[in-house]
Amino acid sequence: MTVRDLRKHTTLTPMLAHAICKSMYLACVMAVVISIFSNQIDAAKPKSTGQASSYQVSKLYSSNQHSKLTYHAAVVDFAPVSFPFQFPQLNSETARKILKSNLDEFEKIIMDIMNHSTTLDRPDIIVFPEYALFGPGLTEREKLRLFFEPIPNHLPVTNICGSSQYDQYYILKRISCLSAKFGAYIVFNMGDVQKCNLKTNKNCPADGMFLFNTNVVFDRNGSLISKYHKTHLYFENGIDPGDGTPVYFETDFGVKFGLLICFDIIFEEPLNSLLNDIKVDAIAFTSWWVNFPPYWNALPFQQALSYTYGIHLIAASSGTSYTSSGSGIHMKGKSMGVYNPSFKGRSQTVSSQTSSAATYSVTTMNDQLVKTKRVVPMQDMRMLSDRSNPQHQLTSFTFADPNHSNFSTIIPFIPVKGKSYDFPEIVAGSTSCNFKFTVSPFSNITENDSNNYFAMVVTDGKVFKPKFEQASCSVMKCGSYLNCFIFLEWKLLVKDSEVVLSDLTIEMQAMENEWREDVFPMLLGDQGNLFIGDLHSSSFFKTNAALNMQTNKTPAYVSVKNVKNKFLGGTLLSLKRPKK
Numbered sequence: 001m002t003v004r005d006l007r008k009h010t011t012l013t014p015m016l017a018h019a020i021c022k023s024m025y026l027a028c029v030m031a032v033v034i035s036i037f038s039n040q041i042d043a044a045k046p047k048s049t050g051q052a053s054s055y056q057v058s059k060l061y062s063s064n065q066h067s068k069l070t071y072h073a074a075v076v077d078f079a080p081v082s083f084p085f086q087f088p089q090l091n092s093e094t095a096r097k098i099l100k101s102n103l104d105e106f107e108k109i110i111m112d113i114m115n116h117s118t119t120l121d122r123p124d125i126i127v128f129p130e131y132a133l134f135g136p137g138l139t140e141r142e143k144l145r146l147f148f149e150p151i152p153n154h155l156p157v158t159n160i161c162g163s164s165q166y167d168q169y170y171i172l173k174r175i176s177c178l179s180a181k182f183g184a185y186i187v188f189n190m191g192d193v194q195k196c197n198l199k200t201n202k203n204c205p206a207d208g209m210f211l212f213n214t215n216v217v218f219d220r221n222g223s224l225i226s227k228y229h230k231t232h233l234y235f236e237n238g239i240d241p242g243d244g245t246p247v248y249f250e251t252d253f254g255v256k257f258g259l260l261i262c263f264d265i266i267f268e269e270p271l272n273s274l275l276n277d278i279k280v281d282a283i284a285f286t287s288w289w290v291n292f293p294p295y296w297n298a299l300p301f302q303q304a305l306s307y308t309y310g311i312h313l314i315a316a317s318s319g320t321s322y323t324s325s326g327s328g329i330h331m332k333g334k335s336m337g338v339y340n341p342s343f344k345g346r347s348q349t350v351s352s353q354t355s356s357a358a359t360y361s362v363t364t365m366n367d368q369l370v371k372t373k374r375v376v377p378m379q380d381m382r383m384l385s386d387r388s389n390p391q392h393q394l395t396s397f398t399f400a401d402p403n404h405s406n407f408s409t410i411i412p413f414i415p416v417k418g419k420s421y422d423f424p425e426i427v428a429g430s431t432s433c434n435f436k437f438t439v440s441p442f443s444n445i446t447e448n449d450s451n452n453y454f455a456m457v458v459t460d461g462k463v464f465k466p467k468f469e470q471a472s473c474s475v476m477k478c479g480s481y482l483n484c485f486i487f488l489e490w491k492l493l494v495k496d497s498e499v500v501l502s503d504l505t506i507e508m509q510a511m512e513n514e515w516r517e518d519v520f521p522m523l524l525g526d527q528g529n530l531f532i533g534d535l536h537s538s539s540f541f542k543t544n545a546a547l548n549m550q551t552n553k554t555p556a557y558v559s560v561k562n563v564k565n566k567f568l569g570g571t572l573l574s575l576k577r578p579k580k
Contacts, residue, residue, distance in 0.1 A: 071253040074113055074123035074184075076132075077319035077327035077338050081105050083135045084143065095134075095146035096170070102133050103174045114182050124253055125185040129316040129327070130213070130262050130286040133171070133190055139237040144211055148191030151216060157224040172216070172224060180222030185251060187217050187284045187314075189261065192227065210240045215259045215286055217249050225249055228259035232267050234290070234464070246270035248280050256280045257314075262287035265305065266468060268518075268577050275309065282312035288324050289317045293494050294476045294524045294569030295457070295487045298326025299337045300531070304520035304573070307333030307535045308545050322493060322528060333535030339528040341495040397485070398428060406461035407431075412453050412484040415499055417443040426473075427511075429460030431574075433473035434507040434555075440500040453477070454499070455484040469515065469576035473508045476524075476569030497526045497568045501560070506572045509555040515576035519545040521558040522573060526566035545572070 082101035087094040106128065114122055130136075134147050149171050160166045160176035167173065171190050179186045192214040196204035204210070213230035226249040229242025246269075248258045258274035260283055265271060274280045289298040298317050306313040312331050318324040319340045328337020398409040407429035413421075418441040424434045435456050439445075445452055457474040478484035479494050510517065521543045523531035532538050543558040551574065558572050 071124040072121055073314050073329055074126040075316040075327045076128050078129050078132050079320040080135045090143050098134050110182055123184050127187040127284050127314050127316040129318050130189045130288040136288050141238045144238050148193040151192040151227050161222040176218055176222040179218035183220045185219055189215050189286045213239050230261040232263045234263040244270055246273040248278050257282050257284045260285050285315040287317045291323055297524055299339055300522040300524045303330050303335040304522045306330035308520050341528045409458040410484055411456040412481055415439045415454050416447055417441050417445055426458050428458035430511045431460040431471040432509045433458045437504040438502040440502045443500045444498040451479055453481050453484055471574040472571050473506050474571040495528050497566045499567050501567045503561045505559040507555045507557045508572045510552040513552050517549045517551055517574040517576055518547045519549050519556045520573045521545045522571040524569040531565055
């Protein structure tokens with residue numbers, strides 16, 4: 001295989017997440033009721049209810065000295081049962097049918113949770129995911145408007161459920177009644193439409209209204225107490241961004257929650273203001289996350305954020321399929337969660353190709369990078385532990401976008417059980433990574449399995465839209481050889497692994513001093529589950545990952561040892577922030 005052949009099958013461009021909406025999925029709904037101890041997580045076995053939901057129960061202590069002793073939280077990994085694309089003609093009548101179907105499903109799930117809880121462990125707060133009412137993907141504002149309601153700006157608003165004056169608020173009234181009926185705080189995502197004046201407001205859209213992706217919060221009495229507009233939009237044409245104002249709410253159990261929606265959590269604001277200025281105790285996080293398995297999945301990223309920021313993260317995403325699933329509750333890296341690794345129903349997949357203007361370089365390597373013009377044949381792409389034998393080499397491919405603002409270096413290999421790997425100074429852009437790991441002899445793998453390719457991957461530069469600066473060092477399963485070059489494709493389903501690692505160490509160092517770096521250790525196990533459930537106190541896990549690092553001076557690292565779980569992927573991720 002030549003580099004030209006490889007380029008025809010290679011893409012480094014992420015696919016639009018909203019292509020999900022163009023496909024019909026069977027509903028897969030799972031709920032997790034989780035509570036966390038301040039020093040440990042006690043989880044009961046999953047309970048089967050005979051419905052399309054499952055959940056786990058334990059308790060959560062608040063670190064807030066003014067709170068009551070414990071509180072219970074629930075997150076719902078929810079797949080809408082009805083989507084707009086199922087209706088050839090989308091109008092107010094069909095939109096109401098979609099909303100009703102999904103709201104009915106919410107009520108069934110909440111009732112199921114409550115029926116299987118005692119009065120002592122019923123959830124105090126329930127979080128539903130982003131776009132749970134109708135799914136993402138709509139871009140025409142007229143059609144979006146069918147699913148939106150004008151959410152009041154002057155809060156709180158009491159007695160929405162019991163007053164006829166709010167009958168025009170179909171969504172708000174349904175959720176208000178649910179929170180009052182079951183006596184729980186509900187964090188819920190919906191659309192907010194606000195009229196604006198084109199003459200007096202320069203930001204007012206041409207149709208004279210703002211359409212916001214919005215989290216709303218109802219208290220136990222059914223009162224609307226808070227709303228937050230998503231600030232950082234992810235390919236959400238037709239939606240208007242919020243102004244970035246941090247929003248929080250306080251509860252009767254003494255816990256102060258901040259609100260974030262999906263892509264918001266990547267960026268420094270408004271999260272930094274919530275944590276450092278408002279000093280919230282926890283983040284209620286709704287998302288329709290876009291998984292790039294096994295490189296960047298919702299659950300390990302949530303866990304890593306919780307660990308590095310030292311926060312409670314109550315996170316709900318969509319259980320539609322492996323492309324978006326991953327919900328859990330995380331306390332400073334102590335995590336419980338649920339993930340749907342399946343891909344059910346019919347799917348239409350949109351693919352993208354590497355730009356013809358992209359540049360690339362090819363190097364061969366044994367334990368150090370050696371520049372060469374020769375492409376090593378695939379049969380020679382095997383690394384042996386004998387570092388003195390130069391004929392055993394791997395091939396490293398480095399790609400750059402046309403503007404040289406995004407670099408990726410990819411080194412595919414087939415792991416050999418019992419072998420040790422030690423590869424220093426693998427470089428992409430201004431990021432250098434060191435990889436050192438041993439494949440356990442207990443791994444259930446064969447030496448020549450062409451469907452068991454892994455890759456060492458280094459990335460550096462601006463990604464996604466809006467652009468943000470990042471760097472990463474990863475070891476992850478690809479499956480086939482060519483799959484290693486499309487690791488940023490959500491269509492790539494990689495969920496099974498038979499590899500067990502005796503040890504793993506990843507180090508990352510910047511070769512410049514232009515940024516502050518927030519560094520996160522992400523570890524993924526077989527079937528998309530967390531590789532280690534408790535990063536906070538596990539004796540098998542070590543890292544110096546932290547906020548405001550300068551890895552050009554002190555390299556970041558993550559190290560695991562003697563973990564018996566099957567390994568799917570590990571990433572050390574740096575989100576680069578401007579210097580203050």
